Amino acid sequence: MSSLAAIAALIGDPSRAAMLQALLPGEALTAGELARVAGIGAPAASSHLKALVEAGLLRVHAQGRHRYFALGGEEVAAALETLLCLARPAVSVRPPWPHGEAFRTGRLCWHHLAGRLGVALYARLTEDGWLEPAPGGWATTARGEARFTELGVDLAAARAATRFACDCMDWSERRPHLAGGLGREVTSLLLRRRWLNRIEPRADEALRRRRLECTPEGRRALESEFGLAA
Amino acid sequence: MSSLAAIAALIGDPSRAAMLQALLPGEALTAGELARVAGIGAPAASSHLKALVEAGLLRVHAQGRHRYFALGGEEVAAALETLLCLARPAVSVRPPWPHGEAFRTGRLCWHHLAGRLGVALYARLTEDGWLEPAPGGWATTARGEARFTELGVDLAAARAATRFACDCMDWSERRPHLAGGLGREVTSLLLRRRWLNRIEPRADEALRRRRLECTPEGRRALESEFGLAA
DNA sequence: GCCGCGCTTCGCCCAGCCCCGAAGATTAGG
DNA sequence: CCTAATCTTCGGGGCTGGGCGAAGCGCGGC
Structure with a gap:
């Protein structure tokens, strides 16, 4: 199996692609948030995230009962952006900060x-x-x-x-x-x-x-x- | 459906990925040659090539009873190369063909x-x-x-x-x-x-x-x- | 006209994998 | 200690889609 196909297939699933796009700005999201972004349940999200981490596309940071996932590195973001250049403009962003701006400064x-x-x-x-x-x-x-x-x-x-x-x-x-x-x-x-x-x-x-x-x-x-x- | 997922899924199939890699140098190959590269039959190859052309990843040029396929453009080649950068040192498998050093010089x-x-x-x-x-x-x-x-x-x-x-x-x-x-x-x-x-x-x-x-x-x-x- | 060749379309089979529900592990808070 | 929340693993169901064989279409050569 070509490694090209393996990597592309990981990105090629709609749920995983939604997660990766949500992480493209560089911020980390929890497994639950990513499940919501992808519109799937927690078990499916967990399985996807495990595969993405094993492939090096994501990095995980466990903290308390949350697990924060972020893109694996700059090359990953570059690859996603280059792929998006081939796609038609479709906008998908993670839900806006629900707690107002006040707490974000400091x-x-x-x-x-x-x-x-x-x-x-x-x-x-x-x-x-x-x-x-x-x-x-x-x-x-x-x-x-x-x-x-x-x-x-x-x-x-x-x-x-x-x-x-x-x-x-x-x-x-x-x-x-x-x-x-x-x-x-x-x-x-x-x-x-x-x-x-x-x-x-x-x-x-x-x-x-x-x-x-x-x-x-x-x-x-x-x-x-x-x-x-x- | 995210267009990112659509594009990546097209590249993510092993047969299609093999065809795309064979076309990376920029030269056109016939449907039959691409079928042989991918190790599949003519019908399956035809189906794959149709999808790749419709997505703009490939261009087709009919000539006589042959149909020559080439990459759709420079952005496609760039996206494939960038994706290959994510290929991990998966040294667990022996190199099926001398990808490693032979192609690094030029x-x-x-x-x-x-x-x-x-x-x-x-x-x-x-x-x-x-x-x-x-x-x-x-x-x-x-x-x-x-x-x-x-x-x-x-x-x-x-x-x-x-x-x-x-x-x-x-x-x-x-x-x-x-x-x-x-x-x-x-x-x-x-x-x-x-x-x-x-x-x-x-x-x-x-x-x-x-x-x-x-x-x-x-x-x-x-x-x-x-x-x-x- | 007839055949050979390349490619496509059609119909069908089946493997892979994507998802969910249930249950278990881990942690925070009271 | 007990409860709630988060995330994981496990098992089973459903469906997409990739593969082949058979048949059809178009082109080139005898």
């Missing part, structure tokens, strides 16, 4: 930063050489060690946590943000310096999560310290 | 040069100031215009194509090579000048893709004209 997840700010900060730290992969998560590079200390992050407290630095899938952005002791300490610093402020939830907001807001000085600081265009 | 993709020679040439042209980025692909620089003309590349013919110069992902090298009208014309020149020669497929790989070989004078010419250490 919020607390456990004790660390989540939302757009969280995933953006995570991207900067991992791509600009503050962190490097380590067993079970991340470790600081020499440069990161110096920069965190300079900023006033309590690395000793961070290392006292059960996990120093690891990924946490972001609820609204569907990309990972920084968790673990380091995530907690960095967020603690951002709040202590008033770069971020908590906003008390309104009465009509069922969700009890606290939103976070970037202050003007925080915007400047995040720009200069992390290279974040907030 | 081969035809649609009508342009692929393989090590293709990506090396692409690198030289884009890095040495022959080409510059343009909307939808590449344009010649003033220097490139002069050099191509001096070499004998038919730039007018290249500009008559639907796309002048664009990227095509190389499935064996995992880097882009030059496609579009310019890719075709440059390759045409290399063959015309006998800098590259086609190698007829052996009997046991009948109708598979054609390899390309660099002649001794071609090696010298590619070195002096393009700076290619072949």
